[in-house]
Amino acid sequence: MDEDGAGQQRDGSRGRGRTLILVFITAFIGIQFLIPAAYYARDNQADERFSWRMFSMRRAERCQLSVREQSGPVGAQRTRKIQLSSLIHEGWKSAMARRRSEVIRAFFLWRCQEAQISQVTLTRSCRDATGRPLEPDRLVHVCSPPQEAL
Amino acid sequence: MTALARLWRGWEELWFQPMDATRPRWMARLLLGMLALDCWLVMVPHAARYGAGGFNVAHFHWLQALQPLPTADLYVGLMLVCGSLSLLGAFGTLGRLGLGALTVLYTWAWAMSQLDSYQHHYFLTLTLCCLFFSCSVRVDEGDRVRDWGYRMMLVTVAIVYGFTGLSKTEEGWRQGEVLQRIHASGDALAPGLWLGELVGLDEALFWPVAGHLVVVSQVVILLAYLVAGLAPRFRGAGLIRWVGWFVAMAFHLGAEWASLRVGWFSWYMIVIATVALPPLAWSRSLDNALSWFGERLTGGEDPPARSLVVLAVASAALAPLLVMQGLDVPGAMGWGLTWILILPWLVTRARGRRPESSRWHVIGSALAVSISAAVLWVGISSTSVRYDYYRFLGGDTFRRGELSRSHQAYGKANTYAPDGQSRWKKVLRVRKALKRASHEGK
Numbered sequence: 001m002d003e004d005g006a007g008q009q010r011d012g013s014r015g016r017g018r019t020l021i022l023v024f025i026t027a028f029i030g031i032q033f034l035i036p037a038a039y040y041a042r043d044n045q046a047d048e049r050f051s052w053r054m055f056s057m058r059r060a061e062r063c064q065l066s067v068r069e070q071s072g073p074v075g076a077q078r079t080r081k082i083q084l085s086s087l088i089h090e091g092w093k094s095a096m097a098r099r100r101s102e103v104i105r106a107f108f109l110w111r112c113q114e115a116q117i118s119q120v121t122l123t124r125s126c127r128d129a130t131g132r133p134l135e136p137d138r139l140v141h142v143c144s145p146p147q148e149a150l
Numbered sequence: 151m152t153a154l155a156r157l158w159r160g161w162e163e164l165w166f167q168p169m170d171a172t173r174p175r176w177m178a179r180l181l182l183g184m185l186a187l188d189c190w191l192v193m194v195p196h197a198a199r200y201g202a203g204g205f206n207v208a209h210f211h212w213l214q215a216l217q218p219l220p221t222a223d224l225y226v227g228l229m230l231v232c233g234s235l236s237l238l239g240a241f242g243t244l245g246r247l248g249l250g251a252l253t254v255l256y257t258w259a260w261a262m263s264q265l266d267s268y269q270h271h272y273f274l275t276l277t278l279c280c281l282f283f284s285c286s287v288r289v290d291e292g293d294r295v296r297d298w299g300y301r302m303m304l305v306t307v308a309i310v311y312g313f314t315g316l317s318k319t320e321e322g323w324r325q326g327e328v329l330q331r332i333h334a335s336g337d338a339l340a341p342g343l344w345l346g347e348l349v350g351l352d353e354a355l356f357w358p359v360a361g362h363l364v365v366v367s368q369v370v371i372l373l374a375y376l377v378a379g380l381a382p383r384f385r386g387a388g389l390i391r392w393v394g395w396f397v398a399m400a401f402h403l404g405a406e407w408a409s410l411r412v413g414w415f416s417w418y419m420i421v422i423a424t425v426a427l428p429p430l431a432w433s434r435s436l437d438n439a440l441s442w443f444g445e446r447l448t449g450g451e452d453p454p455a456r457s458l459v460v461l462a463v464a465s466a467a468l469a470p471l472l473v474m475q476g477l478d479v480p481g482a483m484g485w486g487l488t489w490i491l492i493l494p495w496l497v498t499r500a501r502g503r504r505p506e507s508s509r510w511h512v513i514g515s516a517l518a519v520s521i522s523a524a525v526l527w528v529g530i531s532s533t534s535v536r537y538d539y540y541r542f543l544g545g546d547t548f549r550r551g552e553l554s555r556s557h558q559a560y561g562k563a564n565t566y567a568p569d570g571q572s573r574w575k576k577v578l579r580v581r582k583a584l585k586r587a588s589h590e591g592k
Contacts, residue, residue, distance in 0.1 A: 022161060036309075052269060053313075088203045089202040092205065106207045
């Protein structure tokens with residue numbers, strides 16, 4: 001190929017290279033808009049990860065958590081209060097307090113792996129940034145059919 | 151040319167306009183240097199929480215399915231390696247492949263558990279991705295570059311400020327409720343109230359004004375980064391950038407003052423703003439200072455003696471092994487052993503440079519390894535990293551009833567305790583609990 005042809009081939013490759021880069025840049029920037037924007041389109045806005053919501057109103061809430069477990073065979077079941085920090089690291093409490101559904105679900109499934117546990121109840125009592133109490137919420141997870149008493 | 155083609159052409163010109171290489175170089179050096187210290191000094195102390203009690207939830211479903219249960223060993227090892235790679239990057243010896251490895255490892259370190267939900271760690275992953283594509287990874291790239299990776303980083307920062315500002319438009323934030331709450335725990339915003347009084351704002355009015363000002367500040371900073379990244383020759387760009395820099399300094403220094411801390415997030419943003427927004431002369435002065443040292447270290451044009459090269463490489467091989475022995479944190483051995491892989495790769499890469507300067511590059515790479523090992527040693531041994539790691543471990547294991555581990559951890563914490571912060575009371579408490587448990591066992 002003559003010198004002009006070689007130059008044209010280089011220009012063509014460079015043009016294709018730049019196009020690919022521009023497509024990548026556009027996608028990269030676009031995704032960065034979409035991920036945090038998706039938060040505002042969600043019904044459940046408990047999970048603020050990847051949305052650039054630092055020190056948000058939700059983050060300023062203060063919550064008390066209480067966990068109760070029901071265990072034992074049918075007819076001899078008992079409910080007891082659990083100290084979360086006796087089971088898992090304290091850091092998970094704030095994730096649960098912020099209603100991160102993945103963490104709560106994983107915790108329920110994890111506890112259900114223990115033999116005899118038939119039900120786990122998580123109760124949250126929160127106050128908003130001004131100290132106003134919010135409606136408490138209760139999540140009940142039933143593990144599996146309770147065992148028959150022997 | 152169609153309208154779409156014109157638009158695409160304009161889009162191309164935005165990203166590929168030539169620029170001075172100084173800012174991207176310093177952006178990479180400073181951010182990577184900070185990241186190294188962040189990994190070692192801020193993140194390592196919290197390693198004990200990983201996998202505690204056998205419970206963990208990763209940030210992504212697919213990662214949760216793939217990875218083993220994280221452990222303190224794994225996390226510390228990762229943080230030590232990430233820190234070392236970052237410091238090598240700050241010295242300019244890492245290269246694109248190394249930066250890619252750093253990006254993957256660092257991302258895994260925070261993604262492995264939702265215990266780490268610091269949004270600035272996600273931001274740093276995005277920054278590392280941008281730096282991966284930046285010309286700053288090559289020190290000999292030249293003075294004028296078409297650094298779309300760097301521009302992508304500035305636009306990323308602008309997006310962060312944009313959405314941060316959006317989150318502050320909630321009614322409660324705008325009315326200052328969150329700021330009042332922050333002030334209520336420790337009078338953190340007392341200087342702001344005093345300033346407000348000076349301009350005639352009573353307390354009732356101060357909070358909503360402050361809340362609105364926070365939103366305005368995010369928009370100003372966003373504009374400054376967009377101009378710096380995509381329209382640096384725009385008429386009025388200089389003024390917009392100066393204003394953006396001042397507002398960024400005021401916002402982030404104010405946040406630190408008011409203890410609105412999210413790790414080192416504010417300091418990262420302060421460094422980014424100071425490299426990207428003020429006049430180029432600021433970054434060039436750093437270049438001039440570095441060149442002065444560089445000339446004195448390399449000593450002119452003659453290649454160094456082979457014996458000097460051998461000495462440098464031998465020191466680089468020994469330094470991590472020596473430091474590994476004395477670190478006394480889990481994962482240290484893993485970190486030390488990774489150098490068996492990293493050092494030969496670095497030396498081979500350095501030898502591949504131009505023949506007339508390859509010996510200097512090998513010495514430079516070897517020195518970077520030795521210095522990073524030394525900085526790690528000084529950082530870990532002269533700060534409270536080990537004390538914090540072991541006391542956090544002691545507290546968590548005590549709460550979970552792992553009394554023997556707690557006793558051991560508090561004992562170690564005492565070894566590294568600063569004056570007046572010993573954990574003897576905790577040790578005695580754990581011993582009492584152990585005795586009680588042993589009697590109950592009988």
